[in-house]
Amino acid sequence: MTVPAYPALKGGLEYQIPVDYSKLNEAELEEKAGFYYHLALKNETLNDDMTAALNLYHILAHKNPANTEYKIKLGTLYDIIGKDRYAKGCFYDAIGVDKSKPEPFFRLGEFYYRREMYKHALKMYRIAYRKGYMTHYDTLYKMGDIYLKLGDTKAALKYLNQASEISPNPELSEKINKAENADVLNQEYYSDTRIRPAE
Secondary structure, eight states, rough: OOOOOEEEETTEEEEEEEEOGGSSSSHHHHHHHHHHHHHHHHHHSSHHHHHHHHHHHHHHHOTTOOHHHHHHHHHHHHHHOOHHHHHHHHHHHHHHEEEEEEOOHHHHHHHHHHOHHHHHHHHHHHHHHHHHHTOOOOHHHHHHHHHHTOOOHHHHHHHHHHHHHSSOOHHHHHHHHHHHHHHHHHEEEEEEEOOOOOO
């Protein structure tokens, strides 16, 4: 009998390990995967914890392909170690399974944000926002930050102020002040450059 295989990542090399998924206990695997996942997030390097988390989430994603959480966590790990194609593939797989959930869109936003692809990031954050992340601090903050970077101070203030209602903090207050100052300058610029009637 041919059993499916999953790609294992060790020391930057990929190889195939045959696995009979029916013999595996999903709850036990999920517990172990979660343990290594949190360790991997602390270190953010390709070490034994990251490898264990990647391998376990690969197994879980193959065992239960309808579980979007496994794909999202796998994508997050790949994102951390710079495996862009795999990271995006996992996030898009999660979206393909359930388009109603905001988290895979948010994670894609994070993926693009870290790479300074702000328009792509904003598109994904806006979808996550519409799908339920209206009170998600990181989504609001990142949308406000991107709008500020793109020069749309009104939109920036809208989302930064919403973020401030959820979790006020000094860094956010400073960014709101920056956006307010930029908005005043924008208003002055546009009021000075209006076409005046000829005298």
